[in-house]
Amino acid sequence: MIRLFLVCALAVSAQAAPALMPLPVKVNLSSGALPIDGTFGATTTGVRDARLDAAMRRLSDRLSVQTGIPFLGPAASTLKIDCASKGTDYPTLGEDESYTLDVTPEGATLKAATVDGAIRGLETFAQLVAPAEKGFAAPAVHIEDSPRFPWRGLMIDSSRHWMPLPVILRNIDAMAAVKLNVFHWHLADDQGFRVESKKFPALQAKGSDGHYYTQAELRQVIAYARDRGIRVVPEFDIPGHTLAWLPGVPTIASTAGPFEIGRTWGGFDPIMDPTKEATYKFLDAFIGEMVKIFPDPYFHIGGDEVNPKSWNENPKIKAFMDAHKFNPAALQAYFNQRVSKILTKYHRIMIGWDEVLHPDLPTTTVIQSWRGNKALAEAAAKGHRAILSWGYYLDHLRPASYHYGIDPLGGPAGELPADAQKRILGGEACMWDEYASSETIDSRIWPRMAAIAERFWSPKDVTDVDSMYTRMGVVSRNLEWLGLQHRADFQPMLDRIAADRPDHPLRTLADAVEATGLGTGRGRGVQPRYTQQTPLNRLVDAARPESELVRSMELAAKRMTPEDVAFLREQFTVWAANDARFQPLINGDGLLAELSPLSKDLSALGAAGLKILDAIASSQPLPADWVSQLKTDITRMERPTVEVRMAATRPVKLLLDAATAPKTK
């Protein structure tokens, strides 16, 4: 099936309007457009289905928000939906998600084999609608589309910081908008156990600070996702990363206790005791309760980063290991086999992180690779189905282009035999929440997730980074109309940092920097160390993972048309003048005070940029010692300050390279 998608020709240049993302397999634009006005309506000519009806209502509601047009009263049959079959009521891995969409000035027709395919096509239709000379319109187009990978996921960590229900629901909306189909929900970890158990209510009573999802809410999320063609795969990470379970069920622990919820990041010593039968009795009962809530056939048991310290130090566990000639890895494999049997009893397929891979584990187990694409290839080579998460860690706050450049079938996986490649089901982006709160998580996921979603859906040769950024910018704005807060939260957070002072200079600074993430500078050297109670209210929390402004300046610095030069000059002028405006605002505001050095750096970069532009304009060389000092300064500025990256160095560096390059005439 995957091969079929790859041979389809890309019939539209990546830059062409409309901004479709993920880019469909085939897009043939023709002349004319279908007007979208107050009479818009969608009707079905194929099967009737409650999920399809709901999707049509959502399209109408969404277009209403998108266009400002209330759709009321009798509607025309503007969009005819011909859905051949209902497909499965709950979305299924590998289901046919293909569709064709034809738009003419007279009307539109969407054809799909299943409701899930129709749901994907409706999202494409929504992306086609844009302002026109009179009102709104969708361009005439013929689209054929289907996904490259059947498993296209996003993992959200609800443990380390509590993510209230609306956060989850709006992110599912956004997932649907870019045709993702798996919501992997990390529901328990050292820092919080977030699910209501009726069999073991002490789990949430003692492990959640009162912040957990009731069973009714879990069912609501599952129904919400199902309506959007999205599966929900729950993850209960065991036997490690389980500190928040233990206050509620201390008898299954590897140490004596008492236990408290973890408040810092990184692993903790107490984990589950895999040598006690009580552990399996508990897990059987707990999993038995959860499978009644989560209908998905896949059940994620985590299995990552098991710290064997307490196993080695507990005499009973040590004796068990010695008796079975187990090292800790083998003990974990034994644990996994026991859990695997429980899951099989409940008709669930096990999925776990890299570390669960072990010869004793049945090959039905799906492996999620986070440690590298080599691990992915290894799992597939050994007969496991596997999904790639390495390279898709959103919480590292790397640029979208970085993630976009990583292919689930790239690297070692690309060298596997065809049958092993087929076992690579797709990928999942991961959003771990050490440094994200309900206020900031949207901006840590979106819009970059859209670039990854395109990697998972579109043909392999869709790789034009500039096109991706252009379309991602449009998607980013459109997601706001679905309720995503990734752009809306920026200004209120700056307002808060600035207290009631004028925050324009802060905004200028914030637009020129980028937040660091886990492993890329966040928390590095910060004292006291971050805990779950540390406020996430500083510039690093408001700042974006990628600066749109700086990216546009980089493009301008490469092109250097007269308009580009004027734009750069204007922006450098603003930067150069900014610190003089910023410093007087500090006045006792600690959140502003820590930004003082950063603000000075930005103004220095602005002044340097202006000087370089002057030199280029006058074809005069820049003084060598000045250039040398600037390079030293830029190197220093490239190291994060107060946990943010000075993105503004990049266009200055591009110009400096251009101005100091040897003439090659």
Added chain:
Amino acid sequence: MIRLFLVCALAVSAQAAPALMPLPVKVNLSSGALPIDGTFGATTTGVRDARLDAAMRRLSDRLSVQTGIPFLGPAASTLKIDCASKGTDYPTLGEDESYTLDVTPEGATLKAATVDGAIRGLETFAQLVAPAEKGFAAPAVHIEDSPRFPWRGLMIDSSRHWMPLPVILRNIDAMAAVKLNVFHWHLADDQGFRVESKKFPALQAKGSDGHYYTQAELRQVIAYARDRGIRVVPEFDIPGHTLAWLPGVPTIASTAGPFEIGRTWGGFDPIMDPTKEATYKFLDAFIGEMVKIFPDPYFHIGGDEVNPKSWNENPKIKAFMDAHKFNPAALQAYFNQRVSKILTKYHRIMIGWDEVLHPDLPTTTVIQSWRGNKALAEAAAKGHRAILSWGYYLDHLRPASYHYGIDPLGGPAGELPADAQKRILGGEACMWDEYASSETIDSRIWPRMAAIAERFWSPKDVTDVDSMYTRMGVVSRNLEWLGLQHRADFQPMLDRIAADRPDHPLRTLADAVEATGLGTGRGRGVQPRYTQQTPLNRLVDAARPESELVRSMELAAKRMTPEDVAFLREQFTVWAANDARFQPLINGDGLLAELSPLSKDLSALGAAGLKILDAIASSQPLPADWVSQLKTDITRMERPTVEVRMAATRPVKLLLDAATAPKTK
């Protein structure tokens, strides 16, 4: 009671931090501050009460959003709440809402006679929290506070445009933040019947386009408001403004039908027939159903703008009027008396708009004056209790200062004897929704509503407009953290107007103009006329009722410090250059194309502003013919174009007046 508030001294200068709004009766700041960190907690020392517990949780949640600090685990007793009594479970007109609040560096104490008073005090405490040198803090302060008027309301029209539940809930949050205590809900009008009736399901089935509040949702709203010390007064506007009722209950109509929901604005001929017993039988049953849902003792029957055309033209009604020697006004009075008896049977007090005032009506009826403060005084003089809405019509989109300048006891009411003045209960702002959708309503209500809330709560002599604007700016930003969309929706709407073009030039234009409202330019001369299905997606919908930028420029033009001059010069430069950037963006986008003349005007004003600043700087006179032409241009620009006001004329005019004033040295 009201006199007591008036004699309290205002102990804090209006400009002083913190930004409290409404300004309390007495605020004594002292040195030092109470740090707000992760250990913050509130405890009660007086009565325990579920509403108070909920209010304390909300404070904690709100501070968490406000500061970015997660409040988890064991909390300190930072804020002690001493509430003397529960008061009533449902908020009551005239209840004691007073409180005192003491903050010291060691802790805070809130004392109140009732839970409603404590709820008001908690809002004040939240307003005290601001960034400090280290983290966040509340300044040491002694506050004594109580409201001037017992009826402080906001009316929202859910009929003309559908307002989904989240819109209502977040506006109730914002109401609580500024200590309003009456949510007046306009639930039915010609354009939509928005309530579920189980006795008469045809009402919502045929009158709502599917957009109505279920009874469970109504109860949810009432409970939500009650938790925040806010009463919910339902309005069912009868006998006019009832076209959306009639498809469901055609037998009570004054004409033959068939009937359809009204789609345009203004009145419609078919109304209720007050001569039929069936009408009263229906109303008795319907009101009997509604009073089971709405616990408030006050029940609003509208009664405004009854168009007697169909009464005069219907032979049976005409015969009835002749037989009783009724003119249409007398017939309406007869109708109101009949309805009044029904309400009395259900233990409800009638409230109606001005037009219901009639000698035959019992003086227990409360009059809501929308036609003028003379009408208010007349009602109070005749023994009715009354509330003022004239002057508080938010949908006219007048500046906050306009509303702030209108006092419920100003004008004729101020000349009434003391006992009649006491019958003036307060005021209500009105948000009619001909030109507001769920997307735009927040920005039409907030932040201006906060200025009106201060008029209703604070002592009469709190009238400093500059102080009000300063504090309103802070409240406006803080409301974002409660989920209000009045600022967040601006940029996404501009993004939509600009399609996927760079929208910085549009933003510059949008920041310099103001939206017109009903009666101030909206819809004037627009063809085809607005209907309920007309998109509310143009600049006039995105633009704010008041331009914050222009206001700051006006202040600068009056002060003219060197910083002010630099600020004005910078802004005029941006305006002058903007049209050259704006015009190329139009390119087939109809929503941008209509703004072309406006954009040219803005750049002309920018160029003129620069020229005037040059003249002032060089003490050179401006050419007389140029001045004359500019004045002509400004007069033209002051008339709305594409339904927006060119606010940018105002600072230019101020400067022009200064530059051309006769020298008086």
